[in-house]
Amino acid sequence: MTWQRSLLLAACGVSVLAAETIHLKTRDFEPRPDRTEYLASPLKRRTAGSSHYLIQLDGGVRPETFRQLRDRGITITGYLPKSTLMIAAPDDFSFDGLPVVWISRLELRDKISPLVAAQAGHTRGPRACIVEFHSDVDMKEARALVREHGLRLIENSDLAPHHLLVSGTGGDLSRLASWDEVAYIFPASQALISHTPVRACAGAVVQETAVAQAAGGAYSWPTSGSGGLTLSYVFSQVTEKLPAAATQSEILRAFNEWSKVAQVNFVSGTNAQALRTVNILFASGAHGDPFPFDGPGGVLAHTFYPAPPNPEPIAGDMHLDDDERWQIGADTDVYTVVLHEAGHALGLVHTDNPDDVMYPYYRLGKQLSSGDIGIVQSLYGARASAPAQPPPPPAQPLLLTLQPPPAATTASSVSLSGTVSGGTGAVQITWNTAGGTAGYATGSPNWTATIPLVNGTNSITVTATDAAGRTAAQQASVVRQQTAPSPTPSPAPNPPPPSPAPSNPPQPGSTDKTPPTLVITYPAASTIATSAATISFRGTAMDNVGVTQVTWSNSTGASGLAAGTLTWTANGIPLSVGTNTITFRAFDAAGNSSWRSTTVVRQ
Numbered sequence: 001m002t003w004q005r006s007l008l009l010a011a012c013g014v015s016v017l018a019a020e021t022i023h024l025k026t027r028d029f030e031p032r033p034d035r036t037e038y039l040a041s042p043l044k045r046r047t048a049g050s051s052h053y054l055i056q057l058d059g060g061v062r063p064e065t066f067r068q069l070r071d072r073g074i075t076i077t078g079y080l081p082k083s084t085l086m087i088a089a090p091d092d093f094s095f096d097g098l099p100v101v102w103i104s105r106l107e108l109r110d111k112i113s114p115l116v117a118a119q120a121g122h123t124r125g126p127r128a129c130i131v132e133f134h135s136d137v138d139m140k141e142a143r144a145l146v147r148e149h150g151l152r153l154i155e156n157s158d159l160a161p162h163h164l165l166v167s168g169t170g171g172d173l174s175r176l177a178s179w180d181e182v183a184y185i186f187p188a189s190q191a192l193i194s195h196t197p198v199r200a201c202a203g204a205v206v207q208e209t210a211v212a213q214a215a216g217g218a219y220s221w222p223t224s225g226s227g228g229l230t231l232s233y234v235f236s237q238v239t240e241k242l243p244a245a246a247t248q249s250e251i252l253r254a255f256n257e258w259s260k261v262a263q264v265n266f267v268s269g270t271n272a273q274a275l276r277t278v279n280i281l282f283a284s285g286a287h288g289d290p291f292p293f294d295g296p297g298g299v300l301a302h303t304f305y306p307a308p309p310n311p312e313p314i315a316g317d318m319h320l321d322d323d324e325r326w327q328i329g330a331d332t333d334v335y336t337v338v339l340h341e342a343g344h345a346l347g348l349v350h351t352d353n354p355d356d357v358m359y360p361y362y363r364l365g366k367q368l369s370s371g372d373i374g375i376v377q378s379l380y381g382a383r384a385s386a387p388a389q390p391p392p393p394p395a396q397p398l399l400l401t402l403q404p405p406p407a408a409t410t411a412s413s414v415s416l417s418g419t420v421s422g423g424t425g426a427v428q429i430t431w432n433t434a435g436g437t438a439g440y441a442t443g444s445p446n447w448t449a450t451i452p453l454v455n456g457t458n459s460i461t462v463t464a465t466d467a468a469g470r471t472a473a474q475q476a477s478v479v480r481q482q483t484a485p486s487p488t489p490s491p492a493p494n495p496p497p498p499s500p501a502p503s504n505p506p507q508p509g510s511t512d513k514t515p516p517t518l519v520i521t522y523p524a525a526s527t528i529a530t531s532a533a534t535i536s537f538r539g540t541a542m543d544n545v546g547v548t549q550v551t552w553s554n555s556t557g558a559s560g561l562a563a564g565t566l567t568w569t570a571n572g573i574p575l576s577v578g579t580n581t582i583t584f585r586a587f588d589a590a591g592n593s594s595w596r597s598t599t600v601v602r603q
Helices: 003-011 063-071 114-120 139-148 170-177 244-261 334-345 370-380
Strands: 050-057 075-080 084-090 100-104 127-133 163-168 182-187 229-237 264-268 277-283 301-303 318-321 396-402 413-423 428-433 438-440 446-452 456-465 471-480 517-522 527-530 534-542 547-554 559-561 567-574 578-588 593-602
Touching: 063 075, 063 084, 114 170, 114 182, 127 139, 127 170, 127 471, 139 163, 163 170, 170 182, 229 244, 244 264, 244 334, 244 370, 301 334, 318 334, 396 456, 396 471, 413 456, 413 471, 428 446, 438 446, 438 547, 446 456, 446 547, 517 578, 517 593, 534 547, 534 578, 534 593, 547 567
Parallel strands: 229 264, 229 277, 277 318, 527 593
Antiparallel strands: 050 084, 050 100, 075 084, 127 163, 127 182, 301 318, 396 413, 413 446, 428 438, 428 456, 456 471, 517 534, 534 567, 547 559, 547 578, 578 593
């Protein structure tokens, strides 16, 4: 019997069980066991014979359910509190004998974050978003799907395995979301856009899967009365890469941040197997649960969601990969990771707001936001010494203006200027051309940018991005005209002998395509460690037609112009604590460019 027939039997009153409210970030709704209209909707998918569904199980998700679904060729791709699974299933699968009370597909409106939808009302230009694909999707197919919908891929090695960073309009994002392979689309953080180092969190663990990004709300430990929640903790094994006392102190400091604002108490325990106990374990590779660690540079940690849905004694346990280079106050920072993971132990899911600690990427220096505080207080109540957190005020629309540039010029570059207002936090303004060059504007709220031009039409896009990942964009077009050659004078009766021809003469009618030669002469090392707040560089830049400018940019967001071209200097480049990738670019008069970069670690 196929699942379609099982569903129809349910609609006729056979084995119809009660369904629970489903909480998504887009909405809450009551599933209708007799829902079948989605079967008639057109299904857009890249892989024939299989597609993705939501199924709700009567009585919650049990460990044996995972085995039963696997035996039927079904892949579980995510969890929604309290008893709903996201699955990838073949067209002929069956639910016979399983307590399935409801089945459907994610609707288009449920795949786009409300924060992305809000951006659409502020700007019609492109915006940067994370597109999450279901965990069974081939990411080569995912990349092809993005490109086919006119979206620009922004490469970033820090992305989670099934995330792509894209830039595009609201219409393009909606068309992409209509495909079955797409699970969710949410705002990209400024750190991801600017290539500031971050690490991805795999999500709160529920038995053999993780909570889906589309999940709304949170799921608390059961509590009674007004006493809030008390969890014990036990340090089963800490890393040997740091002093044990320092590691434990950083972990307890992270726990205390949640206790400051909500009625949540963490107390020292003696038995890691006891109920309501967070077992803290640094481990390598396979370590006794379904989620073996993958070594340096991969998953940093995972934390098991409360009970239920996780069984005791593993509910709330926090595991960290001991193969990572754990540090205090830099790079793979114990406090930063545990602050986020403790939120999962308390029942919080990943949020879409890049300002939140519970955004799905760890970021050094993050502290609990009003969004984090509001959620944990809604679960366990506000700490008496900390007033209940009011909802954050709505962000002002991000507005970007651009003064119209000249329609045509013979110059090798053009200066653009404008203003920026609104948004959340600091706003970064970048520019890129259809030819592939890119850079940063300077100044706020009044900004300026110098853009090198190539011969012919230059299509330029200027984009403003705020701290919440909201974007606004403006476009301009400038035609660079070739200067008419000077008339050739009549030869003298006895002309002087010609000068020797240059070793690499330009060919008549050809366009220069030779990029400049860029060299960093000081510092000479490709990786530098320093405790200073700034750093200076020197170098040279040469080209067959002449270098027009040398720019620098830091992966943490700062940028500027170097002084000089043939020999150039860049003084006082600001450094953030941690890793800074300083990139230099040289541009010639024809718009060709080359680059060099140096990694600076500020300790």
